[in-house]
Amino acid sequence: MPSTLAKSNHDLGVQVERSNYLPGDTVVGTVHRRNAMVCPEATVHVVLHGRTKSKMVVRRNNNSHTYRGRFTLLNSGQKVFQGPVHIPEGVGEPQQWGFALTIPTNIDARLFPQQYDAAESYIPIDPASVGQMALPASFSSGYGRREAFVEYYIEATIRYQRKGSWHTETAVVPIHVTPLNPNPPVADFNPLGRRIQQSVSTQRLVPGMENAELSKKEKMKKFFGSSSVPRFAFNLEVSAPRLLQISNSPIPFPMRIVPMWSATTELIRDVPQKARLVTFRVTLEAHCNIRCEGVFRPHEAHWEDELDLQSEGFGGRPLSVEIPCAIGNTPPVDVGSVIRLRLPARVSPGFTTFNVRVSHRLSWKAQLEIAGESFTVRGTQEVVVIPASSAGSNGQVDGETAQSWIVPPDEIAPPPSFAEAQREDSKQAASDKGASEIAASSKADIAAIEKLNLNDAAPSDGKL
Template sequence: MPQTEARSDDDLAIKVERDTYTPGETVTGNITRVSALVDSEVTLNVVLHGRAKSKFMDQNDHGAKPRRGRYELLKVKQDVFKGPVQIPGNAEPRQWSFAVQIPTHVDASHYPGNHKGEDALTDIDHETVSKMELPGSFMMGYSSGYLRREGFVEYYLEAVFEHKRSGSTETATAVVPIQLRARNIAPPLVDFSLVPFENEKKVTTQRLLPGMENAELSAMDSVKKFFGTPSVPDFAFKIEVNAPSVFQIDQPSIPLFIRVVPNWSDSSKEIQGKPAPKARVVSFRGVLGSYCHILCASGKMGFARYENWWEEDHDLEADGCDLDRLAIDVPCGDDVEAADVGAALHLRLPRSIFPSFTTFNIHLRWKLNFWVYLDIAGEETHVHRHIEQVTVIPASSGPPPGV
């Protein structure tokens, strides 16, 4: 079930001004014919196609058995030319320009029935479909041996050139795929729906004592610390983290707020009333996990619903730094503002991330896992957080807030 590929030759070629568009925009380009032709009646049109396809294949005792799903999203036809054409041999190619506006929503005319989700992951009735915004171009898949799963959303333009020859109609076609970015007319995201959480921790080290902050511990010091000798002080604290549950494609940085709050009542008396120790982030890993759910048909006698899914991890990225070797100070105190570690790292989404969406046969959602490792008084500790469902929204095409 391959995606549609570009196809052009001397009989017909099609080009667009750019590769990527947004629903509501107009695709402009040219259609060209080089091959010689003299005909008094030629028709040329261009069709914008959009479709969502899914496939699952597994191996059993009877061989590989494919199951497929295919749903039309749109089919917009535009007449480009009708009339005589003369292209002598060795002459300049004939060229026609076109402009096709991309709809913003799925074409509900493809679904006149009322199936209430029986044959799809969403209800299929005219009212529901007419409110369904076009998803962006999408491709995800999983393969292991004979087991294959994949789903994609694709858009492409097809030029069709027809003319008569010896009483019959001859047709030449050309195809060019385009990338569609999901539409979002809202301003850039400012509310990331931060999720707060905290972890109670404790470190034990002689470096908590005044004047020992940067001391090299002797072998005896290490033995005392290992066995929890009372002379080695404890520092109790909680790590507070506010992590986003909403992400946006192309956002400059992902916020991640961290601070350390002392719990003096559970800390050793020797350090109570003293300045809190320094804390810094020394390592970070953030992972967005995709969950892709597909619907396919099985069997030749009508529709037999068949569903499958797979997961894949996508590491968050940072500009110009090794996430395993960091030194980012975070506040440690009773009444301190949290530091935006995400901004300090220029933390961002990788290019492999697609916006969350649901269409007839594909559902994509995301979850977040991250690990933050901190150094406090020379001792390493860490926190891990799992957010089962987060949302990824498309890049904004609206003005910034306040404009």
Template sequence: MPQTLAQASPNLEILLDGARNSYRAGDTISGRVSRTAPLVASHARLAIQLCGRTKSKMVVSRGQAGTSTYRGRFNLFNSERNKRDLFEGPIHIEADGGNQDWGFTLTVPSGPDPSAVVAGNDQKFSYLPLGHHDIQTHPLPPVFYTSGFFISTTYHCFVEYFLEAKLHISAAGGDEQVQRAVVPLSILPLSTPDILTEFPLTKQSFLCRISTYRFTHGEEAGGLSLGQKTREFFGSSKVPQFTFSLQVEHPVVLQVENSINIPFRLLVLPDYDQTSEAIRDSPHTVTLTSMTFEIKVSTKLICRGTLSPHTADQTRKVGADLKSAIDQRHEPIVLPSGDKAEPLDVGDLLQLNLTSLISRGVRALLKRQTARLYPSFTTYNIKNAHKLRWTLTVMAAGVTTEVSSEADLTLLPGPLGELPPYEENEELPPPVEKNEG
């Protein structure tokens, strides 16, 4: 079940106007099908069609019992409604510099075709409802590819779109030769925005308490007595305590292919009521000493089975550990303080953006992976969802405290619609294969 590769030769080639490979739902695709190889035939016919499909596959190794293979497939377009007949009749292309072009236009459907989606599929094998009117409301999913493994199971799934041209050549004796050309495409949902310049943010507050004698005037540099150190260790109420809320503003929506810096804003709001009276009137500096920013990608797939569906899921992480970037700065990152202060955008300060994120975790070390991110979407046999997790370490008077949080994140498609890289499918070598479903 590989992805569909581009295919072109002197026998047949698809050339798109403007050399585009990315379109939105509702756009018109225009171009030509070309042949430069010589050909003489009494009858030939040429057609081109737009194809779209979502496919999933699981291979489960069962040791000496062999393997079981499960598949899921949903066609997004009706083959006849998205097909154009370009030529039928005798054909003669000379050997010395001859060529033949056939122009075409095709309109990208605004959404999946209900008749194509339901063909051969049941509701229990789909994450989305398969009613006719339901399917009419579904957007086209973005191009996508992922693969993985877990113990004895390998799996992969993808969403792809492509143009396919076929030239049928009738030969003597009634035989027919078919020559083929393919161009992979990226089809973006109708709602795909242009490059965003601002991201929607959410605001959270975290109560922080730092207790140390270093807050006392003249003791910031150290020199604590044994008694003071002991009281600090046991959390004595006699130790001066600075209490503040750390206000964090972070995005809930980001956009793939968008290289602008990710906003991440911090502000310190002192809580004087909960701060020790002895240090209440003194200003206290809070600095950022380390930060991690991580996007958790959760992908689920569903395949057909004889009686019930078979599912698989994987979670991978991409992110950035910004401690080294913070340490390399010549000056500490002092966080603004007070309700009249403006938050500090450390995302902009540290040049945090999606293009700077790398794969994280053990799986990234075991298998070559890139930090390619795909949009958040749910289609019939594939779900791709995201969460944002971050951790901050802040310091006051030489003492640190850590805050962290996790929130749902939506990744929107980018306007470029970059095609996924082609990957060879990895499968466990089966001694015997038993196909089910």
């Protein structure tokens, strides 16, 4: 079930100004033909298609069964030309027809419910509900024998009459629709705070022994958990975001140590300890669910993609971020800002459409060190990934202009009619014949003049 591929040749081609668009943008482009053509009647159409498809293959015993889900999102077009076409043989410039198609912001409710089954959709399919649903962005994912995609493409056709029969040529160009988010970048990432109880036991917690070399006896006491070994009890406070936005970084991740003095050895109570973040890994799991039509009931499938969030500040280098030990109102350190944690550009925001649903889960794992003793903490939670803000971008989509309205190109002068084309060909043939006759006559006259000059010339005796 491959997505639609580009198709263009000398019989018919279609091109657009750019490849990325926002819902509400106008796609401006041209349909062109380079191969020779003379026909009294031709019609050129362009259609903007949008669809979402899912597929799964199920093996039972020794048999494989394929199930699919298909929903149409858009199917709107226009006639850009109708009339005679004359493209002479060997002409370098192609015949072109301009067009301008506006991408709607919502799904076309006129296409529903048609033949669709409500049980095969995650969302209602009645026209009233569909008309309120935003157009999903382009998307593609798959794992093994399961796949899903949301795609958009422009299809151009020319239908013409030649030798008493009708012929049709087709050209296709895919376009990428970026999700629209008119709101400004979010400042509140809806953090989820949690306290994780931890403790470390070592003689190095005692002031003045931070770098001391432990004796064999001290190591044995520490190994067997002797009560004589100082113990520092604390809560690790971490706030992980429940909302992520593409192109909005860094991702906040505040962290601090809060001592539990009542559970700490009396010898080191009220002694602030130094904590250091050694490693920190954050992963984003994308969960994709699909529905496909079945004989008695819809079939569902699910897969996950795991992606490491990128750290611009450190990359693969080891960390050494000091985590404050809160005495009083000591604020936490924002680890996300320190290491400049961000979402990769290829992350797709979460969405739900008819037969495809994408959600996300955030997982993190941190290794910290106190007085030479390391410990690991981790957490996981549901997270909502929203599109990048389109507000204040001056119509920029991935570095390209994305205006909500673009003036279409000037109309090209219509080609001559079929009768006019025949008359022009006759005139050209007569002109070529006349030119040949004049050229032959000129050559004969020049030869006669040269012969006359030779006969009239007096013989030379070599004297002046």
